[in-house]
Amino acid sequence: MATFDRRAFLRTSGLAGLALGLAACGDNGTTTTTSSSGGGGGFGSVKLQLSWKKNVEFAGEYFADTNGYFKAAGFSQVELLSGGGSGTSVESGLATGRCWAGLSAPTITAPAVLQGAPLKIVGATFQKNPFAIISLSKNPIEKAADLVGKKIGVQDSNELVWNALLKANGIDAAQVTRVPFQSDPSMLTSGQLDGYVGFVTSGPVNLRMKGHDPAYLLLADAGLPLVAETFTVTQETIDNERDKLKAFLTAEIKGWKDAVANPAKAAELAATVYGKDQNLDVKEQTEEAKMQNELVVTDDAKANGLFTMTPELIEQNISSLSKAGLTIKAEQLFDLSILNEIYQADPSLKLS
Template identity: 80%
Template structure:
């Protein structure tokens, strides 16, 4: 996966990138959300990804390559790469650059608080991938074990790092925070006891290097936030509900395939959709297995992929508050659409 600094900025702060970006121009100022031609009763739409085309979007690759989007009534679903210096999903929705996007509550919430009419209608990752990564020979197994340790934290991760400490009543002064630029050699050389990274990449990369790694998830220790959230304009919910439901049903089918076949997921990422990124198939396969653990949770098994229980929604609202973002659940989430999708087609549930 790509380095953490830019993606962490986009996913956990996003404030400067948005500006909150509500008046910026898209690709050409036209609206992708209008359907814009193409075959199929719903026309063609654009889905903006939260990052570059790596394994994180395996479900989208299956939905596209196996024709689930077209079967659902879409002439084309164009997958727009995110990350880098590109436009954020929230700005893309505001300008019409995309019809739907994959984001995260810590980016969408600030946009909504500044007046953007957006809603989260589903969550691919039921758990955010943020973790503290350490060595197996000197594991940091929970937040309390951070005290007295040297932890690498990028400036762009300050928001989520401070929220983790607050959630666990840890005095920031009790942990030595070390400037970090996503270089795992600082951990293996002993300069750090651990670092803030993504569980889907950090431990896997160390494993591929023959290094035994340990980690704990922020989501399991007082900061349960979802990620890779499907975000749309309120107008889409109000006027294109059937279209949105058809899209999400196709997405679910794609993700069911991705969950069932990590190796094929990696092949699609490395050899087709992300072929310009020089991705390693073996590493992407291991990352696919790791991310499946964030997608398939007991709630997802019980209620269906992308769904969020009322308890999980409230936990996210509480986590956002710890990050300094106070917002009401009804102003950020609308899970009624995904609930209707699963109710209409029970076969979409995980077996």
């Protein structure tokens, strides 16, 4: 798994007005998937930009490829463009036509939209953002109020989301000692920190594998709900390629249903096939897959289908963005009508 600072940076750099350049998705590391047409759709080839390097975070995409769902949906080719490094952002890639769809986050897409980019979020893989306050069970931070009087590691790239968390909970920054942090968990285990801002999908797993007993508080459960790994496309795609987008999202739903059902296989695909050049540990990836399933499968996702967002969740995201200094209307950023049509046409796609 990538270090917290880079991953977090890609999720929040848009807050600093850098959305068009820093959610890196490099030109290298593409995976060409289905190579022959099928399914009768005739949709040809598309490129999907991932938000990060190829690890288990994109298990649903791997299953959609491996199990032939993209092919069955009518795509002759799907390229998974690996993120990371210093490359073109999803938002910039969409604006220039370099990619047809991308996986991003509201904190990155919203600034681009506010700068005039005609983009929309049409679904959210992670119903809850992975950002969390990571601590140890012997000194747990279980609620936002527990932050008061504590020493918390916060990277510079996470400053705005950190400030938004404090604002959401009415905590004065002077009540918490913020410590410079560069993703080194030993600062926590040695007692230099009481907690740090990190990713719940990797931080607790890494600590547990090193013999520690971690605790965590999701920012989504502490007054700052935000989705993540959001499917982002241009308004033109929604207007002129709606059937193609439906076919693509249908294949993605099938892939993620498989990923949720089989974390071990998801880890195997990540470590030995799609991310085989990333030196991933299958055991660690399996545990991370289990952790991320908790972010993907919520009660609402069970009731309404993967990737869907209730009106309440949408409004919560808009409110969270406002706390981070981004004032945007729901209709400017989200369009969940495509997913609604997909599930209305085929309710069997919902989780059983």
